Amino acid sequence: MQKSSAIVGSAIFFAVAPFLAAAIIPWWITHWDMRPAFFGIELTRLIGALLIIAGVPGVVDSFARFALQGLGTPAPIAPTQHLVVSGLYRYVRNPIYISVVAVIIGQALLFGDWRLLVYGLLFWLACHAFVIGYEEPALRRSFGAEFSAFCANVPRWIPRVRPWQAP
Numbered sequence: 757m758q759k760s761s762a763i764v765g766s767a768i769f770f771a772v773a774p775f776l777a778a779a780i781i782p783w784w785i786t787h788w789d790m791r792p793a794f795f796g797i798e799l800t801r802l803i804g805a806l807l808i809i810a811g812v813p814g815v816v817d818s819f820a821r822f823a824l825q826g827l828g829t830p831a832p833i834a835p836t837q838h839l840v841v842s843g844l845y846r847y848v849r850n851p852i853y854i855s856v857v858a859v860i861i862g863q864a865l866l867f868g869d870w871r872l873l874v875y876g877l878l879f880w881l882a883c884h885a886f887v888i889g890y891e892e893p894a895l896r897r898s899f900g901a902e903f904s905a906f907c908a909n910v911p912r913w914i915p916r917v918r919p920w921q922a923p
Contacts, residue, residue: 757837762823769831774815774852777879778859782872791868804865807858814855817843832894839899841906846919849912853883887912 757765782788794800821843822829826836830852844851857880864872895903909920 757827757834759824759827762827762829762834762836765829765831765834766819766823769829769834770815770819773830774819774856778811778815778856778863781875782860782863785871785875786863786867786869788863788867793868794865800865800868804862804867807862807865809862811855811858811862814844814851814858818845818852818855821845832890835894835898839895839902839906841910841920841922844915845906845910846921847910847915849907849910850883850887853880853887854913854915857883884913 818840819830821840822836825842826838826840828834828836828838844855848854857876860872860876860879864870864876892903892907899906905923906920910916
């Protein structure tokens with residue numbers, strides 16, 4: 757895939773997947789109405805805002821890396837030609853899913869809405885099932901030893917403290 761096609765494909769997939777999951781569905785659930793803060797603790801709103809602020813750039817950066825370095829998209833129908841092991845991928849294998857979940861949970865905390873917490877948990881469980889059942893086996897088939905080394909050094913969900921340097 758050419759870089760220009762990868763950029764366009766990633767932009768389209770960005771509008772479909774993470775934007776739907778982290779913006780449209782949460783809005784549909786909450787209409788972004790403020791409810792009382794969780795446990796009456798206003799600090800939970802600040803924590804929620806920080807999760808949103810941290811999550812959005814994580815998604816954008818990862819999508820850009822797929823297009824510019826991987827020459828593909830995060831979409832399974834147009835995968836990357838190269839394994840992406842830079843940026844946030846030096847710390848954790850699934851920064852897009854983690855970032856989207858951070859935005860969802862951030863909104864739950866910001867708006868004080870338990871339904872979004874449940875949705876965030878269900879979304880993460882769906883991501884985990886997809887990663888285990890499809891994504892990792894497909895990446896192992898496509899990238900072999902390179903992906904195995906990546907998996908051996910970079911955790912799936914809990915980020916490393918120090919970045920991994922690919923050989």
